[in-house]
Amino acid sequence: MTMFHFFNCAILTFGPHAVYYSATPLSEYDTLGTSIKAAVVYLGTALVKLVCLATFLKVSETDSFDPYQEFLKALIGFIDVAGLYFALTQVTHRNISQNHKFQAVGLGWAFADSVLHRLAPLWVGARGLEFTWDYILQGVEANANLVFSISLAALGSLMWLRKNKPRTLIPIIYACAGLVATMPSITSYLRRGLGWHLPEVVGFELFTSLIMAFISWQLFSACQRPSL
Template identity: 30%
Template structure:
């Protein structure tokens, strides 16, 4: 039963990425090399980000459930390091626009799911009692996939700001919201003691809103690279 629990939770976590790889133009070309390339950039980016966080703001005791604004704000700001990593990954590939966005977005989201979800799913799946926390954790990776694809597209718009100058300001505004919305999630989760399910719903609404705004930019630009 525990193995089935782990497999089902893992399927909820990683199946959307697998479908994305198989049902998009990514399936028509060798994807493993590009995934490993993005994975290497992801590892370097995460190491740099956590090194900066550990240097300037050592981790406070999570068990105290204290919300320290300066620390949380700095941690959110460090997401800029990830944005730079995604930009490097986008510039590394020379394929068409849609292929680059799908490659970097799906690969980055998959690496993030492996790094932050796999072990919790394994230990949660070994439990003999059903827990909604494991399901929420798995569903959160799907929300992050949607947000990641939107983020990569917005970065692409900024990279090509000379060509899409009228959309760069909107892209920067959305990236600003993406960078600092975890600050609000952390606040309501710690201070207001909101359940993980409600936090997931809030994250879902935010991600779908950003995705809708991103799609609006895409439909207006009609990028063909």
């Protein structure tokens, strides 16, 4: 019975990645290699981040929200952006269209993130006898995270790969990218600074991820037009 629950949560957590890959044209163009490369880059980034966190952050005794520490954490969080930049620009991919490239990178990125952050607690926790909503919410959070990753990758590809884009949109693109990149810090603030509970935080993440996805999509299509 509990294995069943684990199975359910695992589908909720990792299913959307597979669905995204198979439902969109990504599968037709065989972009799996790109995704895997992005996942590897994510692994490297996570390692660097871990080292930075261990070096610069104090282990807080209390559970309070310390702005200085959180600022440092947010700064370290930008290592993710650097990693994404690396994955998008430096890693050589087979000739695939820019359109698919960012999707594949974002997908690989989100999947690696889910595997690293969610698989172990899921395996340990969801198989236990005790029932909590936590693992279901965590699965929903993984969905939001997928949307965020793809949005960030889309904005990144706009920033770094597309040369001719409307000048008026550039500040908006950077602002949105910054917002998405600081999202982990924002949720951390909500959780610990304002004491939100997990369902509220997840709801917020889901809501903002959809908005960000919509904005990124609008920006992307706006940038697409002049090139046509």
